Amino acid sequence: MKILVIEDEQALLESILAYFTGEGNICEHVSDFAAANEKISLYSYDCILLDLGLPGGEGLELLTKLKQLKKRDGVLIISARHSLDDKLAGLDLGADDYLVKPFHLSELKARVSAIIRRKNFDGDNVIHFNEITVDVSAMKINVKGNQVILTKKEFDLLVYFLSNRNKVVTKNAMAEHLWGDEMDLSDDFDFIYTHVKNLRKKLLEAGSADYLRSVYGIGYKFGDI
Amino acid sequence: MKLSNRYNKANILTSIVVLIITGIIYYVVIHFILTEKLDRDLAVEENEINQYVNTFHKLPLPASYLDQQISYKTLSGIISEREFLNTIYFNPKERENEPGRSLITVVHLGGKTIEVTITKSRVESEDLIRIILLITLGITVVLLLSLLLINRFVLSSLWRPFYSILNRMKAFEVSRMDTIEQEPTKIDEFNELNKSVNAMAERVRQDYKELKSFTDNASHEMMTPLAVINSKLDSLLQTESFTEQQGALLEDIYHATGRLSRLHQSLLLLAKIENNLIPDFQNIELKEMVEAKTRQFQELLEKDRLILTKDLAPVEVKMSRYLADVLLNNLFSNAVRHNVSGGHILIKLNQQGLTISNSGNPGHLQTKIFDRFSKSVESEGMGLGLAITKQICNLYGFCIDYHEESDEHVFTVYFGD
Structure with missing residues (x-):
């Protein structure tokens, strides 16, 4: 599985990468808006972990971009904002799930796995x-x-x-x-x-x-x- | 007592007293003047009779003119004093007794002493006094009436801006971002009041905004380190070379961070409810929700061997689904947490409200249970659950009530006031 982690908090990023790497998973990571924009334009991922508060831009714009590019990457938003509006806006823009910080890595993994299963096997889950x-x-x-x-x-x-x-x-x-x-x-x-x-x-x-x-x-x- | 009533009372009382005194003075003075004039007329008449007697050495005819009668009486011995007095005399023209003013005097004619009584009608002066009295009374009544009317209409319209400012102040809520509008008025005092109120509201709002944005920012900034701690703990746990003792330490850290993040979320939620930032307002089938919630709490009930009794009628309320869930969660957790092992919980739902009563230790819930961070000593919670519940109720105009009866804790949420 190919996963892109877009997160500007270095310590959190390292933990996520450590937890997800292994078992045939390939994890890439970026820490700012511009780099994330470039990555999603060039490559496709099974799942993108997207932090909304990014240096250089609003994470929700990346979702719009993905939609424009007609990509089918799964997107899981991870945000410190426990706001219903953000959640609805994110899901409306095509995100698959929304997880509020702080979260357990096991919960994150379970949700990412669920998204990837849904995306990859289309009904045969x-x-x-x-x-x-x-x-x-x-x-x-x-x-x-x-x-x-x-x-x-x-x-x-x-x-x-x-x-x-x-x-x-x-x-x-x-x-x-x-x-x-x-x-x-x-x-x-x-x-x-x-x-x-x-x-x-x-x-x-x-x-x-x-x-x-x-x-x-x-x-x-x-x-x- | 209202200011205008108070003012009315003083005003009207003073007016009545002053008018009555004026009336009395009027009456007395006019009465005195008129009597004085009658007496002068009578004296003139007496003078004429005396001159007549001195000139012709006989008495003038005892004539009775329009309003004047003269009568003679020969006195023997006793000489009475000259005096003025009020009498009643017979007016032949009007054929009735009328009030009169008499002068009794004596004339000496050829060695005889003759008593002369001159009487003049008092009717005219009485009439005059009556008219003056009536006019005074009339003016009094008209004045009082106009005072009342002025007070009633002019004063109330004068005070209208004041009451409208007052109402706006009452309705003012710092969390709602509406301004207290300027009330158009030409009265300087009210204009000044209006300005001060608006300035105060603006200041309060500004302070509140700053506080709010500080809280928001602080909350969000705090979430990130918490997320880091949590993820690092999860990572640490995967390294797997712990002793039993280190495992226990890790568990304690987990509990503490879990608590911190829950506390944090509760505070954020509380702030959001207070600011009415939770938008999904919809019809909720409360019965279904309660049923689902009891299923969700199944394990907790079994753990403490609690017996659950339900008496649910289908009820629909308008609120946010999310907040309805939070509300039920808090009431359920509360009923489970403050219960005794082997106790019971009774849930009753009908159109009036939702009642959750549970067995428990008597008296360990205080009166301030709906305050933030108020909790009993043995409670494991944070003391925010009921504060949140109360805020949710306030938001939707529900009313929450707690009382204790025979070792039972009873919480009731009334839908509507």
Whole structure:
């Protein structure tokens, strides 16, 4: 996957690049409006991570530019502005999603993966991981030919894990992904444990290997053993 | 008491007193003058009789003219004093008794003492006094009436600019960017008031704007470092060479940053609601939303073994979907957070309002629960949830009420006043 990160905050940019690089992903990055403008004109990307507040120009103009060039790049806006107007304007101009800073890298990855899946497979929205096959649009999971029945939350959790395979995902990030960050949850995310436990049990019963590991009590990691 | 009423009262009372006193003085003085004139006339008549007696040595005929009667009476012995007095006499022309003024005097004729009574009619002077009294009364009434009318219409129209300025001041909201308009008036005092009010409003607005833009900028600038901290933590977590102890430390940092960013978002949201910057105003099926919310909170309810009872009627309200979600979130979180293990939550929704009551420890919610950063000691929240809820209610003209009854905390949002 080819990803362009347009972000002027160097520290944040480095983190995003580190998190996304690997697994066959190619990440490019620019830090100002002019360079971003040049990149999107010359190349095509599976997904563009766009920060709205850029030195040298307004990020939303890049969206207009993409539209003019009739490009099909997926665009995820990352912005410090938690404003409904910006969000609607961005989505109107053809952005696929909108994420407000601060965010969890795992959430960013999950959203980018979802955008790329939607763009690339046009309806045939399937994730493969070793013996596990997940048909995201049909909400079907297949392990070694066995159908696995999951609840909505368990399904979302599995897709989230698969988007962040081999990464440690915090309980906090999982809770925000499943219940939304508006919920003002308490800091006690133990109730997530039940869902993780059930998901793991169902996958094991269907014959998958045990890919889920708890990490330091902070979160979980789903990945190759 | 209104200024004009107060003024009216003083004005009218003074007018009445002054007019009454004037009337009395008028009456007394005119009465005195007229009586004086009658007495002079009577004295002239007496003089004439005396001259007649001195010249002709006999009494003139006891004539009764138009308004004048003369009668004689021979006195024996007692000589009465010369005196003026008010009497009633018979007027043969009018054939009725009329009030009169009499002069009783004596003349000496051939050694006899004769008492002469001269009577003149007082009717004319009485009439005059009556007319004067009536005119005075009439003027009094007309004056009072015109005073009342002036007060009623002129004063109220004079004060109109004042009340209109007052109303504008009452309606003034610093967050709304409308100006207090100049009220056209020719009265200097009101013009000055108007100018001062406008200047004050302008100053307040300016200060508010500066504060607001500072808050906005500070918020946005703060979001970026927070995003960096969060992403660095996520990256740090991937390096995977931690001891259990370091893991616990990491978790604490996560919690703190999570809290900070939530706090931040809550403050921003609060500012946005206060400034009415949330535009998506639409019809919301509240029942469906409550149902969805209970599903969303399922895990939290199960964790504390809370029993949820619902009594929902289909209700439609006009508000932002986003804010409706925030409102329900806050009320639900509150009901879960301030509950006891194995307790219950009751949700009632009807046309009047939405009531969420939950079991809980008695008395640990104070009266200031809707204030910012007010929270109970054991609360894990930030103390902003209910402040936001209250602001949302204010924005849409809803009314939120909290009370405690038999170990139950009851929150009610009334749609409409």
